[in-house]
Amino acid sequence: MLETLLIRSRATPSEPPRRRGATSLGPERDRFGVLKGVLAAVPWLQVGLGAVIVLLAALVPWGTGKVLSAMDQQILAVDVKGEFIGDSRVAIARAAGNWIGKSYFATDLSDIKASLERRPWVESAAVQRVWPDRLVIDIREKKPLAYWTDGRLVSRTGELFAPPNPEVAGKLPRLAGPDGRVRDVIEMAQTMSEKLVARGLGFAGLSLEHRGAWTLQLANGIEVVLGRDQVEERFERFITVYENRLAARSDEVSRVDARYTNGVAVKWKAAEAAAGPKS
Incomplete structure (x- = not known):
């Protein structure tokens, strides 16, 4: 019994005392191992290539400017x-x-x-x-299409312009009207011109008054008054009357007024001469 107690009460030997000035190398080795692992994980090749690319990108504009400056000439x-x-x-x-x-x-x-x-x-x-x-x-x-109001020209694209020498455009139709309706005048003129040419008649001009009345001028000198309303119908009526009744005497016709419901009024050159002042 006494022997058992002595065994149980025996003291556990303590760690041997460390010598003064001695240190442990374990933790330091662990820290260096972590650092080496981090460095090993860095893609140094990619980093180097990236640095080179950035450097070249910075040098290219500078180099290009130097080359262009050396190559620059005067315009001769x-x-x-x-x-x-x-x-x-x-x-x-x-x-x-x-x-x-x-x-x-x-x-x-x-x-x-x-x-x-x-x-x-x-x-x-x-x-x-x-x-x-x-x-x-x-x-x-610009390709001139016609002469416009006040001696200006209108181009094929519908642009009005005023060159100092409009006469060089040569013989062109004469169009007139408010500047804001130039495209309307061009469209109407093209429609009428095509129908006239198809019947052997020449188109000389078209004017649109501010109040909306249209007047057509033929190449043979005949003036056709179409008014404001039913312009296309009146134009077709004139064409019909001209082909049936006036074509044979076109050189005697001065003016045709198509503003009537069932016909036209014709003004003859002979009547104009007779109504003129006598000497």
């Missing part, structure tokens, strides 16, 4: 292309001469384009560079 010549009626190749080249001596690369082509398209006859201008010192300008002029 301008070539003008296009078919001209109202404007001229020489005048366009002279206008573009303001850019002679300017920087080949720094010159804004949109400025040249805008400047040329302000000319009355120019519908569009295309400008391009030709290395090393040349500009090529392609001009498209």
